[in-house]
Amino acid sequence: MQGKKKVIDALNKLLAGELAAMDQYFIHSEMYDDWGLTKLYERIAHEFDDEKGHAKAIISRILFLEGTPDLVTRDPIHVGKDVPEMLRNDLNTEYSVAKNLKAVIKLCEDEQDYQTREMLRKQLEDTEEDHAYWLEKQLGLIDKIGLKNYQQSQM
Ligand SMILES: [Fe+2]
Numbered sequence: 001m002q003g004k005k006k007v008i009d010a011l012n013k014l015l016a017g018e019l020a021a022m023d024q025y026f027i028h029s030e031m032y033d034d035w036g037l038t039k040l041y042e043r044i045a046h047e048f049d050d051e052k053g054h055a056k057a058i059i060s061r062i063l064f065l066e067g068t069p070d071l072v073t074r075d076p077i078h079v080g081k082d083v084p085e086m087l088r089n090d091l092n093t094e095y096s097v098a099k100n101l102k103a104v105i106k107l108c109e110d111e112q113d114y115q116t117r118e119m120l121r122k123q124l125e126d127t128e129e130d131h132a133y134w135l136e137k138q139l140g141l142i143d144k145i146g147l148k149n150y151q152q153s154q155m
């Protein structure tokens with residue numbers, strides 16, 4: 001089905017964000033694994049899979065709309081040096097993805113592309129209520145119990 005160019009272009013912009021989130025979670029999960037922070041590794045490796053799922057859904061929607069998915073363009077990634085910085089960078093990535101999703105959901109509404117909107121609404125739910133919320137909780141725990149105790153709990 002021929003989709004609107006505006007919607008396809010916006011989906012490609014979102015795709016650049018999902019690919020970057022994937023890369024960032026990939027490198028962060030490998031760093032946690034290397035440091036022996038196995039619980040953080042497992043959780044962040046799972047986020048990597050979620051972002052891959054988001055990218056896959058956007059790619060298949062672009063193809064369905066007869067557009068060309070852009071797998072080359074990626075938003076910049078922000079690799080942290082330590083656990084709090086990694087969690088904070090990931091949270092900022094989730095906030096920026098949420099902001100972009102909301103703008104494209106609104107565009108889909110204006111263009112009456114309700115199926116694309118529904119797919120993105122689901123991604124917004126994952127982004128706000130799962131990914132960002134979990135990261136906010138980790139940063140809150142570090143504040144409450146201290147970094148040393150937090151890291152010990154993630155081994
Ligand atoms: Fe995502």
Ligand SMILES: [Fe+2]
Nearest residue numbers: 021094127131
């Ligand atoms: Fe996410």
